[in-house]
Amino acid sequence: MPSPLDPIGPPSVETAAGRATMKDVADRVGVSRQLVSLVLRDLPGASPTTRQRVREAASELGYYPDTSARTLRGRRSFQLGVVFTMHEPFEVDLVEALLTEAAERGYSLVLGPLTAARPERLVVPQLMGQRIEGLIVLAADGGSSSVSDLPERIPIVQLGGPRSKGPVDDVRVDDEAGIALLVDHLVSLGHTAIAHATGGSGPNARARVEAYEAAMRRSGLLPDVVESAYTEEAGSHAAEVLLTRSELPTAVLAANDRCASGVLLTLVSRGVAVPADISVVGFDDSSVARLPFVQLTTVRHDPVRLASEALDSITARIEDPTRPTVAHRDAPSLVVRRSSGPARAGGASA
Template sequence: MVRPTMEDVALRAGVSRALVSLVMRGSPKVSELRRSAVLKAAEELGYSPHAMARSLASRTSTVLGVMVSDLHNAFFAEVVDGIDEVAREQGFDIIINTGGRSPARERRALESLLSFRPAGLVLLSPVVPATAIGKAAEQLPVVLVARSSRVSTVDTVNDDGEVGARLAVDHLVSLGHKRIAHLDGGEGTQAGPRRRGYVAAMEAHGLAPQVVSSEYTDAAGARAIRSLIADDALPTAILSCNDFNAVGAISALEDAGLCVPQDVSVVGYDNTSLAALRHVSLTTIDQPRAEFGRLAADALLQRVREERTEPVRHLLNPSLVVRTTTAPPGGPR
């Protein structure tokens, strides 16, 4: 249970501790003879460098901290993939922590991450107050994903929800729909831009917006549909605030004896793995998630290397994924 140290390797290889350090860092100024002796000794002892001692001594770190607000959401997993890819390319490791969507837990996760003195921090859709983010940003470079900020030391990567909503509306309009309702995400992240994009797109087409208050869950989507039916206000097409909501909406429509897409078309948002299931096959708006991660890592590493001090604000374009829940109104031709 006790790991060998550099000293042990040096002793075994018959060289100094400093020489072992050079070999471990791949320095070119070591003779081939010593290098192989050191590597052999390290191998035999099962030695690997102590990252903490290293970063303590060098006052640098090759670790990026990633705070995932919700591990349950596969959205973040793909962003992490993107971060990981870029980080690894550039010789950095990542450590992840999660806040479980609770500000208190998230704050603690942040503290924990900071206590490792990583080179930088990526916060995925954090729910902590902006002041906490600002404080962290005083200590190290910080990038926010799926959350905006006006702090000049913080970079951000977001999708353009207005564009996404417009894509969906344009698609439905091109199919011939005129009555298109939006099941709104309420207080949820990014619900605002999506709603604004929907309203703007409707008005641009000369159509009357119909915003129905809802939430990011399948139960809420179903509830919204039931209330629309009860009010006799069901449109020919629905733009849900996200995929879960859309699936709930579809099931409520089917419960009411309506067919999707023949009677009502439904569009989701996020293109989660759920949407791709053949059983669901949801037309939806895709966000370039891995790209989010890559851009976030790139931005962070630029700051880490002090190549840039001006903030960047990435706003990525989502895209439309047409599956089988949308069709022209009035049944199949």
């Protein structure tokens, strides 16, 4: 247990028991605390000589400015909360892009990773307590397609993930355009039997199914929907289901890259040649798509562009809370790799 050994009287001048404070730095140099404050914030009003000495003293004492005191006193916190999942590679990419982009705009992020033991119900209040000026939501509990209850009175941006109840700003990939790119790509390669392994009940899964069906009908083709989910396991299972058919489709469009890699690698390990026997395409251009033994044709979304757009949205709303909500749909681009090729001529049996 922590012992109450802290000194009774005022801490000694040279080195207090606890961490060094601005006062300690000031005393060491022989100036006022305020001057140290100016120097460390790079504000004008201190001579070059003093600046130098203050910096040295701060470094010698191992001084780190106290963020708590800073945010408490400052008018603004310049902090944004982020709700996400560390298990989803593309979300990780987005968060890293957000970190960089936020720093460039003078904001810092408070990360609120969702976990089995830390659902939204616990994470969001914790973020709210940190004086965040806005909330960027990437994920919902259990990969659900909608978030439960978000605080009011604070700017919120949905980034790529689930939908929320109320009308909030919303930045995401244009699912419809992306799916259309993939279907058209496959059609141009002569494919007509194109199956879709869905994202199940995950975010945007429904929209992608509908986009797939629309694109197929536009090309005069019959939709072929196979229930799946946004994971490798689910993709693997979908492949197994396809393999029980008397005839395989000539192409599979999976709801995301993880699912696609599950489909592809399961087919390959069953001796089905990709893309000779069957083409497999994904969605996201996550790191898995670039693996040498995957080489997935997919649709790329730029995390940096998405992050930038999300930050523009939220900073704009912070400055003008009354502005109308916007829905930004980022145009994705097709990335052709080795997992797609011309449709096989005859029908190969499973």
